[in-house]
Amino acid sequence: MKKIIYISLLLCLSLTATAQDDIRAAFPRASDTKERAAAFYEMMSRKSAREPLVQAYLGAAQMIYAKYFTKNRQEYLRRGKENIEAAIRQSPQSIEIRMIRLSIQENLPKIVPYHRNIAEDKRFILDHIDSQDDILKEYILAYIARSKSFADK
Numbered sequence: 650m651k652k653i654i655y656i657s658l659l660l661c662l663s664l665t666a667t668a669q670d671d672i673r674a675a676f677p678r679a680s681d682t683k684e685r686a687a688a689f690y691e692m693m694s695r696k697s698a699r700e701p702l703v704q705a706y707l708g709a710a711q712m713i714y715a716k717y718f719t720k721n722r723q724e725y726l727r728r729g730k731e732n733i734e735a736a737i738r739q740s741p742q743s744i745e746i747r748m749i750r751l752s753i754q755e756n757l758p759k760i761v762p763y764h765r766n767i768a769e770d771k772r773f774i775l776d777h778i779d780s781q782d783d784i785l786k787e788y789i790l791a792y793i794a795r796s797k798s799f800a801d802k
Contacts, residue, residue, distance in 0.1 A: 653761050683717040690714040701740035705749045708732030712753050744777045755798050
C-alpha cells in the first residue's frame with residue numbers, strides 16, 4: 650500500500666513539473682503572435698488557479714490576450730491585473746510571480762496604468778536570484794537577458 654501511495658505521489662509531482670515546464674516554455678513567446686497569445690490563454694484558462702503561481706500566469710495570459718483581441722479588452726486587462734496582484738498578495742516572496750508581473754508591466758503600453766512595480770520587482774529579483782534552484786534561476790536569467798528593465802544592468 651505504501652508503495653502505491655509513493656508511486657502515485659511521484660506521478661503527481663512529475664505531472665505537475667511537466668505542466669509547469671509547459672507553462673514556462675509558452676510564457677516567453679506568448680505575446681509574439683495572436684495565435685500564441687490565444688493558445689497560452691486557452692492553456693491557462695484550463696488550469697485551476699488555486700495556486701498563486703498558476704493564478705499569476707493566468708493573469709499574464711489574460712493581459713497578453715487583450716493585446717490581440719479587442720472585444721472586452723478592458724475586462725481582460727482588469728481581470729489579469731487582479732489575478733497577478735492576488736498571486737503577489739498570497740505569495741509575496743515568489744521570485745517567479747514577481748518576474749511575471751515585471752514582464753507584463755514593462756511590456757504594456759504606457760496608456761495602461763499598470764507600471765508602478767517595475768523598480769520594486771527588478772530589485773526583488775536581483776536580491777533573490779542567487780537563492781533559487783538551478784532550473785528557476787536559469788529561467789529567470791533568460792528573462793533578464795531579454796528584459797527592457799535589465800538592459801541597464
